[in-house]
Amino acid sequence: MSQANTAPRGRYQLSQLDFLEAEAIFIMREVAAEFERPVLLFSGGKDSIVMLRLAEKAFWPGAIPFPVMHVDTGHNFPEVMEFRDRRVAEAGVELIVASVQEQIDAGKVVEPTGRWASRNRLQTAALLEAIETHRFDAAFGGARRDEEKARAKERVFSFRDEFGQWDPKAQRPELWNVYNTRINMGEHIRVFPLSNWTELDVWGYIAREKLDLPSIYFSHKRQVFERDGILLSDNPFITRGEDEELFEATVRYRTVGDMTCTGAVRSSAVELDEIMAEIAATRITERGQTRADDRSSEAAMEDRKREGYF
Amino acid sequence: MSTDILRFATAGSVDDGKSTLIGRLLFDSKSIFEDQLDAVERTSRGRGEEQTNLALLTDGLRAEREQGITIDVAYRYFATPRRTFIIADTPGHIQYTRNMVTGASTSDLAIILVDARKGLQEQSRRHAFLTTLLQVPHLVLAVNKMDLVDYSQERFEEIKQEFSAFATKLDVSDLTFIPMSALNGDNVVDRSINMPWYDGPSLLHHLEHVHIASDRNLIDARFPVQYVIRPHRAADPELHDYRGYAGQVAGGVFKRGDEIMHLPSGLTTRVAKILTPDGELDEAFPPMSVTMLLEDEIDISRGDMLCRPNNQPEVSQDIDAMVCWMSESRKLTPRSRLLIKHTTRTAKVMVRDLLYRLDVNTLHRDEDAADLSLNEIGRVSLRSTQPLFADEYKENRLTGGFILIDEGTNATVGAGMIVHAD
Numbered sequence: 001m002s003q004a005n006t007a008p009r010g011r012y013q014l015s016q017l018d019f020l021e022a023e024a025i026f027i028m029r030e031v032a033a034e035f036e037r038p039v040l041l042f043s044g045g046k047d048s049i050v051m052l053r054l055a056e057k058a059f060w061p062g063a064i065p066f067p068v069m070h071v072d073t074g075h076n077f078p079e080v081m082e083f084r085d086r087r088v089a090e091a092g093v094e095l096i097v098a099s100v101q102e103q104i105d106a107g108k109v110v111e112p113t114g115r116w117a118s119r120n121r122l123q124t125a126a127l128l129e130a131i132e133t134h135r136f137d138a139a140f141g142g143a144r145r146d147e148e149k150a151r152a153k154e155r156v157f158s159f160r161d162e163f164g165q166w167d168p169k170a171q172r173p174e175l176w177n178v179y180n181t182r183i184n185m186g187e188h189i190r191v192f193p194l195s196n197w198t199e200l201d202v203w204g205y206i207a208r209e210k211l212d213l214p215s216i217y218f219s220h221k222r223q224v225f226e227r228d229g230i231l232l233s234d235n236p237f238i239t240r241g242e243d244e245e246l247f248e249a250t251v252r253y254r255t256v257g258d259m260t261c262t263g264a265v266r267s268s269a270v271e272l273d274e275i276m277a278e279i280a281a282t283r284i285t286e287r288g289q290t291r292a293d294d295r296s297s298e299a300a301m302e303d304r305k306r307e308g309y310f
Numbered sequence: 311m312s313t314d315i316l317r318f319a320t321a322g323s324v325d326d327g328k329s330t331l332i333g334r335l336l337f338d339s340k341s342i343f344e345d346q347l348d349a350v351e352r353t354s355r356g357r358g359e360e361q362t363n364l365a366l367l368t369d370g371l372r373a374e375r376e377q378g379i380t381i382d383v384a385y386r387y388f389a390t391p392r393r394t395f396i397i398a399d400t401p402g403h404i405q406y407t408r409n410m411v412t413g414a415s416t417s418d419l420a421i422i423l424v425d426a427r428k429g430l431q432e433q434s435r436r437h438a439f440l441t442t443l444l445q446v447p448h449l450v451l452a453v454n455k456m457d458l459v460d461y462s463q464e465r466f467e468e469i470k471q472e473f474s475a476f477a478t479k480l481d482v483s484d485l486t487f488i489p490m491s492a493l494n495g496d497n498v499v500d501r502s503i504n505m506p507w508y509d510g511p512s513l514l515h516h517l518e519h520v521h522i523a524s525d526r527n528l529i530d531a532r533f534p535v536q537y538v539i540r541p542h543r544a545a546d547p548e549l550h551d552y553r554g555y556a557g558q559v560a561g562g563v564f565k566r567g568d569e570i571m572h573l574p575s576g577l578t579t580r581v582a583k584i585l586t587p588d589g590e591l592d593e594a595f596p597p598m599s600v601t602m603l604l605e606d607e608i609d610i611s612r613g614d615m616l617c618r619p620n621n622q623p624e625v626s627q628d629i630d631a632m633v634c635w636m637s638e639s640r641k642l643t644p645r646s647r648l649l650i651k652h653t654t655r656t657a658k659v660m661v662r663d664l665l666y667r668l669d670v671n672t673l674h675r676d677e678d679a680a681d682l683s684l685n686e687i688g689r690v691s692l693r694s695t696q697p698l699f700a701d702e703y704k705e706n707r708l709t710g711g712f713i714l715i716d717e718g719t720n721a722t723v724g725a726g727m728i729v730h731a732d
Contacts, residue, residue: 016315033612152386175415288344
């Protein structure tokens, strides 16, 4: 009688990647339709690479109707910076760089010192200032709910007050696919189109779409040293202790962040399917394995998010 | 990677073993990682708890860990070779009704946990009611802690019958009962050897096999126009006249060549092409995000609806709906003025009448109620400044659901489910 009953089983059921893609494209179009000045945060990492591809798809054959922005700590991997510029040029979008170095030079923030010094937390100030300067009312971020427990509770459209702060106790209920996009002047919304994606979904999508990645995601030889169980790359921005000896290792990066706090993992994976097999088998989360910044306390991410972090 | 996704909500309190159940599903599907488990073990020890408290895995916010309760909906992810799952872990207490409603709104299935010793509680009935109010298509009553009633078939049957009797008052389309012990793993992933009298599936088997493909409305074609794509590329003459209507199919199947009607104009035309960046499609169905090209030029903008000439939603400024009120600071009263966001359309509405307030525990209708406050549910009549393209919520969750927004604070203050439009 009805199509539903005569349809072969599964015919009208989307695969998981198609479902996630359709949802993310819907979210991006909703932002483009309802906000005046959106921006897409683009670091050159795998999640933002997926976001940029989704943005191309959402508005095709039209151009992406918003710029992309990179919050540059000045301590990024050179391979990633090269990739960033190449990919942005290919997509034909405007790139805005919010520079942590400029903030330090202008005396707006103070450079942390010492062995565990990292500019990671300084990104928040640069990000918020750029959002204010450019009067952005929506900023797409690549965060996923599977990454971290504070993120598991965050909305897809996450409200930020005029100070850029997140208040986990005053989040707007989010039902169906009906998103509340209303804000007052000076406030903004962080939008997370990849909320429902897992790390494996991101890799699956990269493989399916044949997306280009910075070379450091694949296995290579590198001079590293070990700190708190994390393999850090030798680089000019980090203060290495005398007890921290350098050695060569075959590694790749599972996440891409600041050189001072992003660790490498031992790996010989040079192809996407090898990386996916590794991730499917791993017993440690990507942030736990590679991010020194999340180890400071159980609520490290929640605290940084409250201040306005990504 | 070609599995489909099942979204399910879990309702129940910590006492019912909800966190233990989620912990077990995540643990047995290898979705809990060593560093997460280490952190939880450290915290449990620090608090002097004997067992590793798996609830700490799902309580993500500082306030929740401090108070030892789940406040907000947490989303969890796990996969088996057959399916990918998204869990909306919702708090069970009545003061968090809005959070359960939120979690249920996108769920294909809901699991309500009952403690076999205590049987049905007031909150079990409330959870079942909210699940059906939100039209979650599949319901599982998980009778947990069977190990504490000696795996008694009699006890299970008693609870099953009591719940079945209650369920006849509700609109439940698919109900499954599973006796289990989340703590011991009985009937969670594998069939239990302790309950040979039970011949149904384990919970995970049920989650992997429940048929959800026909839950979405594939009959009433609905395409809320979300965004108009006009490339404006002078260099490419082919794109000069391109007008693509982008959106997510909310119901039915659209095929190339179909005769369609545009609302609110009532004009008809045909689907010329259904496009995605990956190529042209013969048909589009929910929840695909596509771009439609039409044969005739019609003035179409965001908030409009494409449907079939012989199958249209109600075009109306007057709707009756069940509303769950979600504001801590403001009440819903007759003559309240609010914003409504329904599909891709936003309009002003006035509350014409509060017909009754529903007691979510007893289902009693209080027709003398003067207002709705936080977490209360009632039937209201709304008058909108613009026509809405409305379906009954039970026919289509996407074209029958809406949110209410306070114009002053911009807060989402209510969720509505259309009962009737005229």
